[in-house]
Amino acid sequence: MKRKPQSYEGVALIAPYTLPYSRVSERGTSWFVGRTLAEMLSQCGLEKSAVDGLAVSSFTLAPDSVITLTEHLGLQPRWLGQIPLGGASGVVAMQRAARAVQAGDAEVIACIGADTANTGGFGDLVSNFSNFTIDASYPYGSAGPNAAFSLINRYYMDNFGATREDFGRIAVSQRYNANHYSDALFHSKKLDMAGYLAAPTIAGDIHLFDCVMPCAGADGFIVTTIDRARELKVPWVEILSCGEQHNAYSEDPVQYRGGWDMFRDELYNAANLGPDDMQFLQTYDDYPVICMLQMEGLGFCPQGEAPAFVRKTPLTFDGGGLPHNTSGGQLSMGQAGSAGGFLGMSEALRQLNHCANENQIDSVEVGLVSGYGMVNYDRGLCSSAAIMRRGDQ
Amino acid sequence: MSKALKPPTKRTHLGQAMTSAITPNTLHLQQCQECKTVQYPPREVCVSCLSGDLPWREVDPAGTVQASSQLHHCLEPYFSARKPWLMGSVKLDCGPVVLAHIDPQVGDAGCRVWVLNIADAAEEAVLAAIAQSIELDQASETARTLIMKEPLESS
Numbered sequence: 001m002k003r004k005p006q007s008y009e010g011v012a013l014i015a016p017y018t019l020p021y022s023r024v025s026e027r028g029t030s031w032f033v034g035r036t037l038a039e040m041l042s043q044c045g046l047e048k049s050a051v052d053g054l055a056v057s058s059f060t061l062a063p064d065s066v067i068t069l070t071e072h073l074g075l076q077p078r079w080l081g082q083i084p085l086g087g088a089s090g091v092v093a094m095q096r097a098a099r100a101v102q103a104g105d106a107e108v109i110a111c112i113g114a115d116t117a118n119t120g121g122f123g124d125l126v127s128n129f130s131n132f133t134i135d136a137s138y139p140y141g142s143a144g145p146n147a148a149f150s151l152i153n154r155y156y157m158d159n160f161g162a163t164r165e166d167f168g169r170i171a172v173s174q175r176y177n178a179n180h181y182s183d184a185l186f187h188s189k190k191l192d193m194a195g196y197l198a199a200p201t202i203a204g205d206i207h208l209f210d211c212v213m214p215c216a217g218a219d220g221f222i223v224t225t226i227d228r229a230r231e232l233k234v235p236w237v238e239i240l241s242c243g244e245q246h247n248a249y250s251e252d253p254v255q256y257r258g259g260w261d262m263f264r265d266e267l268y269n270a271a272n273l274g275p276d277d278m279q280f281l282q283t284y285d286d287y288p289v290i291c292m293l294q295m296e297g298l299g300f301c302p303q304g305e306a307p308a309f310v311r312k313t314p315l316t317f318d319g320g321g322l323p324h325n326t327s328g329g330q331l332s333m334g335q336a337g338s339a340g341g342f343l344g345m346s347e348a349l350r351q352l353n354h355c356a357n358e359n360q361i362d363s364v365e366v367g368l369v370s371g372y373g374m375v376n377y378d379r380g381l382c383s384s385a386a387i388m389r390r391g392d393q
Numbered sequence: 394m395s396k397a398l399k400p401p402t403k404r405t406h407l408g409q410a411m412t413s414a415i416t417p418n419t420l421h422l423q424q425c426q427e428c429k430t431v432q433y434p435p436r437e438v439c440v441s442c443l444s445g446d447l448p449w450r451e452v453d454p455a456g457t458v459q460a461s462s463q464l465h466h467c468l469e470p471y472f473s474a475r476k477p478w479l480m481g482s483v484k485l486d487c488g489p490v491v492l493a494h495i496d497p498q499v500g501d502a503g504c505r506v507w508v509l510n511i512a513d514a515a516e517e518a519v520l521a522a523i524a525q526s527i528e529l530d531q532a533s534e535t536a537r538t539l540i541m542k543e544p545l546e547s548s
Contacts, residue, residue: 126468136491140492140519201463203466204461253459254459378492
């Protein structure tokens with residue numbers, strides 16, 4: 001019998017911030033980390049010297065790391081974390097930081113996902129992503145993640161009857177959300193189903209609007225105690241439950257599920273809530289099919305039934321169904337590397353603090369953020385999820 | 394110009410070991426000396442028992458296509474000049490799932506194939522999947538013709 005995780009009582013998430021994304025940047029990654037930290041501190045009135053913990057996720061930080069960042073940014077932390085889990089990083093950074101705060105190892109931990117995007121940087125990243133990538137995936141057409149995901153997409157369509165329109169429902173509703181979120185890269189570009197379906201082919205059944213646009217940017221938030229949040233007089237969000245599972249179902253010949261269903265019962269039980277209670281879902285949307293795997297794995301619908309679920313459920317922030325990726329997600333905001341694993345977190349915190357943009361969900365109190373990350377070979381290895389509630393302020 | 398382009402040559406020392414293992418019309422993969430697990434991609438230790446004794450052995454080349462994809466957007470000019478490039482995943486009867494270059498005659502998921510190590514245009518080892526309608530003793534030659542295809546006329 002597995003031991004039950006302890007509660008996250010007493011922990012507050014504050015100061016969510018999204019540094020506006022840009023298509024390319026010649027700046028170094030430390031700029032994105034540093035400017036995000038500055039904006040987060042200014043938002044909650046903390047001095048830089050109050051930061052005693054730092055968790056960072058980035059693909060473009062090397063040869064620097066979280067420790068060299070302390071000198072670059074002039075921080076003297078007593079707790080550091082570097083979370084190399086791609087799209088699962090935001091939830092995981094939050095979980096690690098929350099435990100450190102609960103244990104008294106640190107009291108103000110800045111969690112930041114940041115990446116720059118130099119010209120040619122994306123190609124360098126995907127061709128050297130890992131040893132398995134170098135030996136066993138990049139030599140097969142050098143298409144980067146699009147190749148692996150086109151196989152996952154094809155397998156899902158063959159086995160569960162998804163159509164391009166089903167994926168389109170996710171992409172089009174996210175674009176609508178982005179049209180109401182001023183910092184999204186595609187804020188001013190509309191997308192309807194006809195436009196989605198007419199997009200050029202990229203790989204197999206993956207077309208242009210199934211893909212994220214690599215860009216530069218950062219997302220972050222601060223993990224501290226509820227007592228400190230009260231002192232600062234800022235709104236906060238509490239963690240009801242959290243889980244992660246890695247390299248799940250490695251025996252499946254093609255990925256059609258992640259690890260979420262392996263911990264979802266304890267996730268919902270610990271929160272004393274179920275999927276129907278969630279007032280939003282922020283998934284990791286590197287491709288719409290991966291959103292479907294999260295909807296299924298987290299119990300919003302049975303395995304294989306996400307196509308039917310998205311046909312009957314409005315996914316826009318104001319559609320009265322399940323608000324999904326309410327800032328537009330990566331599909332419409334852009335994928336700022338590891339920030340992509342944090343944007344669901346920062347958007348969830350803005351929503352729960354009732355300080356979102358025009359895309360604010362009415363009367364929102366509780367919601368779910370999930371993560372997915374790291375295609376080493378033919379599938380994503382990381383799954384994470386957290387249920388969060390607006391603080392009792 | 395594009396005829397001079399080569400597919401990616403970068404490999405780890407484990408990927409280079411596959412190049413040394415190329416033998417016509419066969420498939421060689423790492424097989425654990427301790428527990429006999431056949432594994433791919435190549436690893437430093439056995440994925441099953443963590444043994445470090447992993448000789449490259451001839452294994453059953455038969456497998457079943459799981460999914461295939463035509464790549465229209467390739468980062469390497471060699472593939473861009475020849476797009477769409479066809480690749481896919483194959484579940485081998487001996488265990489692992491491999492990504493491979495795929496014979497255009499191979500159908501969709503469920504098609505039975507031979508998977509072979511062959512040398513690509515850069516003389517690096519790659520895996521290629523050929524329809525089982527091709528005799529196994531012709532498979533390497535067919536595979537090599539397939540993946541060495543000429544670039545498209547530039548438009």
